[in-house]
Structures are given as structure tokens and as C-alpha cells.
Amino acid sequence: MNKLSIFIAIAAIIIIGFFWLNNQKNDESLGSKERVVHEINYAQIKVFDPVYIALDQGYFDDEGLVLNLKGETFGGPQALMATASGDVDAGIAATTAIINAVAAGVNVKGILDVQSSMNDSALMKWYVLEDSIIKNPNDLRGKKIGVNTLGASFHYTVIQYLKDNNISENEVEFLAVPHGNLEQALRAKQIDVAGMIDPFSEIAYDRGGLRILFTAMDVLGENQFSLIFMSERKMLNDPEAVRKFSRAYKRAVDFINNNPEQAAEIIANIFEVDKKYISQHKFQPEAQVREDDINYWLEFMKSQSVPGLEDLTVDGIGTNEFNQ
Amino acid sequence: MKRSFILSRLKSLLWNNFIILILAFCWLLAGYLGLNNEVFIPTLTEVLINTFNLLQTEKFWGHILSSLGVIFSGFFLSFIVAMPIGVIMGSFSRMNAALRNFIELIRPLSPLALYPLFIYLFGIGFMPKLIIVFWVSWIPLLFNIITGVQRVNEDYLRMAKTFGATRKQILKEIILPAITPWIITGMRLSIGSSLLVIVAAEMIGSNSGIGFFILNASYTFRIVNLYSGILVIAIIGILINSFFLWWEKNIKIYNNKIKL
């Protein structure tokens, strides 16, 4: 055995060891002993989230659940990634993002409703400048449409809108612009249409000079497009914690439904904006996960030739099991 | 004779890429043994096959060419801007003194932090990406040009003057050829930061480019695509670097930098 072989062997051991340890980290939570303290690590995303209400009103304390807000992610995909690596147990993500994650082997499921477009609460809205020549769908041909990220709810909803009006998605140009930059890009005429949600949409509209072209309600009707997701790991290890979470969450949804003004104020404080910019959010009854809507998004993504979705079933993506 | 030549070339190739090969081998092995975290670390085989497949699609090449287009345009713009400033600063020490501090001041301004400003000034799409690549590459190039001009051999200048060369002729016939190796080095040094910055830049307001491809892959959890994107960027970096090295070497043959 010459020096070279020894060196290679040592290097191989170190590197394989790294891979092995990495795998161990994820496996260790499965099969750990039952904890007396029920705890959930929650990836916070600054959107209108009943979790904030529940925290503010002490609903988690009432359930004896410790809820840890973790970090400040920019969106569903990141929260999902954090879950896959074991740092968090739950968060908010668009149904489309959850579908992608499950397809990639991330073990999560949607368990509660968080964003649904409904009457008076379309949530996703598309704006143009007031004096824009775009007045009806056909005017969209050759235009630039800004959405927060490609391959997600805003993007797909527009594609559906175009489809409904016999326009191919290749006749428009989609640009990914983060939520915080959409208004600026629209006013600077760098994009022609901006897909926004509150508080950004309300702040922008309030400043004037904008007009709503269409909303998610116009395209999808009542449709659930975002869910609270939970890791399978947590659901297996500590189902009681998940149930406590659900109960507290539903109380928060009730509070929002009955005290919209107060709820808006609580959220406004967290966003540090004026409460007039917080839209009214409406929720599914009992914050249920709607299988029809999951199916809708799943089929839509399949029609967009998104790969790897063949083996997915609706109950692999969302469940109401913790929401009885 | 020929056989031992091939053997020695093979040996040196192995030795130069020793660490890369070891890591690749271990990755392969880990994949084969099933030790990798399936979500975040696909096997090397998966990545290679996926990359190979992607390279057959027009769309992926569209992304590659989009990023390359921005990089080359950025280099070109850097060249146009850095050349006159560099030659002037290198030739006239007073100009150098006047401008140097200002340039040192703006140098550390993070281009990524400035990116929203660029979008505001230049719109969304090609322009801000071009400006950001320009931003990270023009200053290293400038400094190289300045040094190159300052190091031009006095003998050549004196010789040209005794032949009655005009200022313009000295610039064209002596200075420009003499600083060419410095220009190439300057560009080569900017490749790394240009690639870094363009990947980041394509994450805002873009719908094409490798950076966009990578980000989209991470958002949609197509992790294998993410790795493929990174691999392609690495290869692009290596290829461009090798090209510049080859060019440097060729010029060095008769433009020995030490003597200059």
C-alpha cells in the first residue's frame, strides 16, 4: 500500500462520513421518544397569517403548545426547504409549491386553509396603470406581466386566464419580480401588468394611478391556493401537538371572521403598515383543506408538463386528518 | 516513445485534477450506497444524466446563451470604459492621483445592493444585468490597464520618439500592444465575480438565464435541475478561464511580461 492509496482511502472515509452524518441528522427525529412538551417550529412568512392572531390572543398558550417563530423566509418554497432540512416543522406555502415539494420527496402535507380567493376577498389581483391601453384580455398580447415567482399561483392563474380567452402563454412575457418591487416596476413601465397581494396591492392602489384588470375570483372563482403545511415527521412523532395547533388556528380564524377590524390591526402592527392596507381575508369553513382545489392545481400543473407528478395523489398532498 | 508520452500526459491530467476526481468518486460511491439525502443531494449520476438531457433542449441553451450574452456584453462595455480611463490614468500621474481616490471609494459598493437602483434606472431585463456585470468587471480591468501602461518599457517609448512618433502613434503602436496581456488578465480575473453576480442578478425581474434557471429550480423543488445549473455554471467558468489562459499564454510567448 503506497502513500497515495492511503491518502485516497482517508479522503473517501471522510467524505462518505459526511454524507452518512447528513443522513443521520434527518433520520434521528423519527423514533425519538415522546416529549412531554408539545412544541412546533413555525417558519414565519410575513403574510396575513392566522398564526399571528393566535399568538397575539394566546390561543397556543391555552392549548399548552409552544410555538416558535423561526426566521423570516421570503416564501413558501423556502419554508418547505427549511422543513426538509429539519429546522422547522410547519409554514405557509402555495398549493403548487407543496405539490412540487412532495414530488421531490419532501415529506409534508397541507393541513389547514390559509389563502383562498372568495367573494370580497379575491386576494390575488392584477393591476395596470390607469391610463394603460390594456382594457381586455386580448390587449395582453405582447405585454410584460410581473409575478412574484414563476411556476406558482400568480403565474398559473394568469395562464388560466389567458387560456380561457384563447391566448397562448407564449404570446405574453412573464417576469419574476419580488412582491416588494412589483409596484415600482409597474409605475416605471418596466412591466405592463403586476400581480399583487395585500398589503402591497392595497398600498399601491391607495397611492393612486392604478386600475384592477382582473382578480383571481374572475379566473378561478372560489379557489383555495395556499395551505398551512406540516411535516410528516411532526405528524408522526407528536400528533397531539399538531391537533393543538389546528385547534388554536381555527379559533384564530373564528376571531378573524368575527373581529375583522381588530384582526387587521394586529396584522398591521406586525407588518408595520397602516391597517387600512390590510385586506379582509376570508377562510374556508373550519379552515378545511379542499380536495377539489388541490386536484385543480395538480391537474393544472400536469397540463403544464411539470415533470414527476404522475404518482401523486390528492391525499398525498393535503389532509384534514388533524382538523376534525 | 508515443505510448510513454500518452501515459505521462494522463498522469499529469490525473494529478492536476486529483481532488476533483476524488470528490466525484466519493459522490458516486455515496450515491451507489444510498447514503445521500435524496431531497437535497441527488446522486452524481442523476445530475450528470439530467444535465446531459437538459443540454439537448433548446430552452436550456436559451438560458445559457442569455447569461453568456450578458457576460460578454458586460465585458465589452467594461473594455470600452476602462481603456480610455486606464490609459489616461496610467500615462499621466496627476490624472491618476485625481481619480484614484474616487475609484477606490466606489469600488467596494456592493453591486447586489445597488441592483434595485439599477433596475430603477435601467428598467427590468437586459440592462440592469448588463450594468451589474459591467460594475464588477470594469474596475479590476482598469487597474490592470493602469499598471500595464505604467510598466511599458521606457526603451520602447524612447525608441519610438527618436523615430519621430506622434502621441497618437505611440498610443497605437506601443502602448496598446504592450498592455494587451494586462487586459486579458484583467478580464480573466473578472470572470469569477461576473458569474457570481449574474446568477444573483437573474433572480430579479428575469425570465431567462442560468441564474434564473437555478432559482426557479429551487423554488419548484427540482433539485436535480439546481445541481445541473450549478454544474453548467462551473463548466462555463472553467471554459472561459481556460480560453483566457490560452490567450495569455500565446501572447506571453512574444510579450514576456517580466521584461515589459
Add this chain to the structure above:
Amino acid sequence: MIKISRLSKNFINNGRSVQIFQDFNLEIAENELLVIFGPSGCGKSTLLNIIGGTEQYAEGVIKGLNNNKSTGYISQRNSLLPWLNVLDNIAFGLKLKGVNKVIRQKKALELLKEMGLVNYSDFYPHQLSGGLAQIISFARSLACKSEFMLMDEPFSSLDFLVRNQLQDIILNIRKKRSLSIVFITHNPDEAIYLGDRIIALSPNKPTGILKEFSTININDKESDDFYKVRRELLACYI
């Protein structure tokens, strides 16, 4: 004919003024090979550069240089441009004068043929030996029909065999053309062999001409005259 009258020049060295030339006078005749001889640092190169116009001077008048004749300049380190091959290097002076490519390359080729060096036309300077490079520099000036050459110790770094060859090439070229040369050397044999006239500069500051020697007819390195001048020349510095 070049006439230098009352030349004065000083350098500032560490804040102190060093006077190199004070009221210095010199005449250089047409078609003369003048050797400036002296130890290092006495001002030989400075004088050469002043004549060549690349060095400033404080006072004095230099007459005879204003004609449009080009001045050749060759130093120890050949200033061949490394990015040009031999042919283009020789043609370089002509290029600066605006001669078109075909003509100037033709002239360069002719010169190479005259010197028997055609085979080197595609070589690059880094491929040439020191001696060859110096000849190519010389050829470059010739190509421009320089009638006036400044040579600053061009052969100092070469071995004596090569040196002798090059000295002879210069003498041969001079036979065929009218060529004034100001030649700097600190080698007494070279000075006497090549020069028509030698001025020995003083090592003091400011410098001056210690002695002048006429060596136009001294061609034989073994002759008594040669040894005589040599002794006298070296005696200036003891």
C-alpha cells in the same frame, strides 16, 4: 554637422542639485563616428539623450538637428518590439513615417538580404540571440535612411567574438553610406577601433572633455599607434 554650444544641465538628487554639464561645447561633423568615452555615471548617456531630443536641458543651443532626418537610437537593451517579428520590427520606423505596408516590408527584406539574415525574417525577438537583436535594431534605423545614429553601449553585454563581428558590420555599412554616429562605450579597444574621433569625458561634476583623440586612420588593433592611443586614453583617468 551638429553644434552644441554652452550646454548646461542639472539633476535634482535627494533635494540637492547636481550639475552635469556647465557651458559644455561639442561639434559633430558630417559622416563622422564620434566616440564618447568615459567611466560610468559621467554623463555619457545623458549627453546622448540630449542630442537625441529625449532629455531636456536648462541652457544652451544645439544646432543642426532640425532637419527632417530621422535619428536612430540603439541602447544596450535592444528595443525591439516583442510583439512584432523581425521583418515588422525593421519596418517599424518606416511605419511611423507613414510608408505603406508593401513598400516598407520590401525595404526591410532588402536590408535583411544585404546582411545575409533573410532566414530570420519570421523570428520573434525572444528567439534571437543578443547579438542578432542588436543588428536588427541597427537595421531598423538604417531602413529609415537615418543619417545620424545614437548608440548607447550597444555591444556591452555581448561576448567579444560577437562584438567584433558587429563592429565590422558597422564599419562596412559606413563604407556604403553617409552615416554620422555618436557611439558611447567604456571599452577603449572598441573606442579606438570604431571611432574617427574620441572625446574622453571627465568623471567630475560638471563634466568636461579631458582630451580629444583623432583615430580615423587607426584600424589595425595590433599597430603601435593603436597601443599608443590606448595608453594615452587610459592615462586620462588615473
